[in-house]
Amino acid sequence: MVYLTRKAEFSASHYYHNPQFSAEENQRVFGKCNNPNGHGHNYTLEVTVKGEVDPRSGFVVDLKQLKETMHREVLDAMDHRFLNKEVPEFFHRIPTTENLAISIWQRLSPKLTRAKLHRVRVYETPDLFVDFYGEA
Amino acid sequence: MFSASHRLHSEALSAAENVATYGKCNNPYGHGHNYVLEVTVSGPVDESTGMVCNLTDLDGFVQREILERFDQQNLNCLPEFRNAVPTTENLCIAIYDILQRGFRLAHLEKVRFEETMMNSFEYAGGNEVIV
Numbered sequence: 001m002v003y004l005t006r007k008a009e010f011s012a013s014h015y016y017h018n019p020q021f022s023a024e025e026n027q028r029v030f031g032k033c034n035n036p037n038g039h040g041h042n043y044t045l046e047v048t049v050k051g052e053v054d055p056r057s058g059f060v061v062d063l064k065q066l067k068e069t070m071h072r073e074v075l076d077a078m079d080h081r082f083l084n085k086e087v088p089e090f091f092h093r094i095p096t097t098e099n100l101a102i103s104i105w106q107r108l109s110p111k112l113t114r115a116k117l118h119r120v121r122v123y124e125t126p127d128l129f130v131d132f133y134g135e136a
Numbered sequence: 137m138f139s140a141s142h143r144l145h146s147e148a149l150s151a152a153e154n155v156a157t158y159g160k161c162n163n164p165y166g167h168g169h170n171y172v173l174e175v176t177v178s179g180p181v182d183e184s185t186g187m188v189c190n191l192t193d194l195d196g197f198v199q200r201e202i203l204e205r206f207d208q209q210n211l212n213c214l215p216e217f218r219n220a221v222p223t224t225e226n227l228c229i230a231i232y233d234i235l236q237r238g239f240r241l242a243h244l245e246k247v248r249f250e251e252t253m254m255n256s257f258e259y260a261g262g263n264e265v266i267v
Contacts, residue, residue, distance in 0.1 A: 001259075004255070004256070007254045058223035
């Protein structure tokens with residue numbers, strides 16, 4: 001079993017707001033991130049897949065195909081977008097980096113056939129990242 | 137880190153399949169990378185030294201057995217790749233095997249390679265990678 005990690009970067013804006021909270025609670029819980037006009041990040045996405053090396057090709061997965069899948073399923077939908085308003089799963093879910101990692105897992109997992117998705121890591125800033133390994 | 141060239145080409149595939157599978161990496165003249173190698177070992181901390189193993193020993197082994205053999209080489213010409221395509225997957229396995237056979241001073245956990253800033257590969261002898 002070999003693990004392969006491919007990186008990509010995208011930039012997006014978001015804000016944190018729970019409609020079930022009062023305005024004061026939203027402010028207390030989310031602080032500056034509650035600004036309804038949003039703010040942005042340069043996100044770094046790391047997608048790790050695992051699998052056996054194909055003896056014919058020497059590959060676990062075709063890196064070009066993985067890159068294209070990441071672009072088609074994630075970057076095309078999220079790069080230079082306002083996550084709350086333009087990415088459907090965040091119309092009613094707070095676009096925290098935790099939820100972003102889960103969303104990216106859900107977008108990629110069914111599309112990866114050759115190798116198994118192992119980890120989605122999302123850096124919100126160079127100092128902060130979230131790992132998601134699936135539900136199990 | 138070491139710098140080496142390679143060409144991805146499989147004798148098990150036709151010329152057209154090689155191009156379809158490897159794209160630019162099938163260029164018969166080869167191309168190169170700066171490979172960043174990370175070796176992870178584990179073990180109890182020795183009470184007298186405070187070390188898992190002496191980094192000088194690990195560095196010396198990696199320098200002697202890996203860097204001196206692989207740096208500034210064409211991977212396709214090395215015996216490790218006589219019968220295997222020098223993908224970074226297979227490079228991970230080859231380097232892991234060299235360490236596993238020769239470095240006895242700590243338990244080898246895994247080998248990690250950065251082929252480019254955007255791609256990396258990990259191998260733990262077929263075991264789950266501990267993160």
